[in-house]
Amino acid sequence: MATTEFIFVFLLCFLGFAFLPAILIFIYFMSRSICCFVVHEKTVIVKETCGQFKELLMPGSHFICPLVSAKRPYSYDYFTFDDDKMKRIKKSEKIISLQQQSVEFPRFEVITRDNIQCYIDLTINYKVINAHDLVYNVKNMPYMLSLLVNAIVRSQCGEMDLDNIIEDPQQISRLIGELQEYVKDWGINIELFKVQKVEAKERLKEKLQLTKNAMYNCESSVRTKKTEQQSIIMKAAASRDQMIKQAEGKSQSIILTQEGEAQAIKNRGQAHANAIDSLVPGMGNRAAAFTLADKTCDLINIINKQTKSQIMYTHGVDKAEVMKCIIGGYQ
Structure with missing residues (x-):
């Protein structure tokens, strides 16, 4: 009997020592990776029980029964x-x-x-x-x-x-x-x-070059247009100044012409007045003859200007002498 008990105890010890490391390793990994664990801050674990979603394990200590529950991998x-x-x-x-x-x-x-x-x-x-x-x-x-x-x-x-x-x-x-x-x-x-x-590599370089050329052409065109515009403005200003000067010259010429005509009229009037002054003392009732003689002299001047024929007098061109001649003939 003692021998049988000794053999049984020996077998138990042998089996225990043989499987003890495996049992300890199994318990260690089960407790560390599945059963007991800690969820750290800013992390979360999805827990499933029997293949269905159970809950979200928030930061803290947790326990999972490995037979019915598991962590759902992401x-x-x-x-x-x-x-x-x-x-x-x-x-x-x-x-x-x-x-x-x-x-x-x-x-x-x-x-x-x-x-x-x-x-x-x-x-x-x-x-x-x-x-x-x-x-x-x-x-x-x-x-x-x-x-x-x-x-x-x-x-x-x-x-x-x-x-x-x-x-x-x-x-x-x-x-x-x-x-x-x-x-x-x-x-x-x-x-x-x-x-x-x-x-965009080569196409980008090509497009950028085209854009650069277009911008250069645009700037060149703008500068050309500005130059042309400035030239037109300068020509217009010069033409305006020339027209102003021409207008001023024409105006001055007209003024001088009018002044000359006015002076001529004044001279004719003065001559007329002088003729009258020389005739009045002996005129008497010969006013009609004097008026007729004056108009006759004016008519003769008009005829001489508008026709080629000339009416000449022996007394010359002095109006006073001509009028005396005409009045004498009238009497």
Whole structure:
């Protein structure tokens, strides 16, 4: 009997020492990774019981029975550049961060309204605001977000010229409102949507050169027009001054002519008065004869100016002598 008990105890000890390390390791990992754990600040864990969503485990200490409950993993993949080669990285995490995160998209090609191909680099910052929607409403959120951003940006760039995109790339960044409307059920909030770089290479250089030439031609045309306009203004001013001088000369000539005619009239009147003064003492009742003689002299002058025939007197051209002759003949 003693021998049998000894053998039984020996077997128990042997089995215990043989499986003890495995049992201890199993208990350690079960207690550390599944059963008892701590959720840190700004992180959250999705808990499932029997394959269904149970609750969100907030920061603090928690216990999960490994037989009925588990942590729901959050799987995603993204692209990175290594030595100018694009690599796709896949990850699966059971702890979801609530901090702001950045997604840098590889550059993609767009076609502008003026049919020019260019490349755009984008950066998006987002923050998880609802871990339940992130896990259950979308699969591989970063990849889905990249497809959505590509579609929205290409649509917007198709309505813009290359010059507008280069001069104000933040027009694309203003699409953050439209983007947020699409991802509102994904449990994230878009914090930043920024264009890092716009490239168009040879077509861009060609277009910029054409634009530069057009601007130079435009400036040259403006300078030419200004010179022509200034020349026209100077010619108009010179012509105006010449016309003013001509008008002043003509006016002065008219004034001098009028003054000469007035002086001639005055002289004729003075001569007439002198003739009358010389005839009046002996005139008496011969006023009619005097008037007739005066008119006759004027008529003779008119005839001499308008015809080739000349009426000549032996007394010369002195009007007084002519009138005496006429009055004497009348008597």
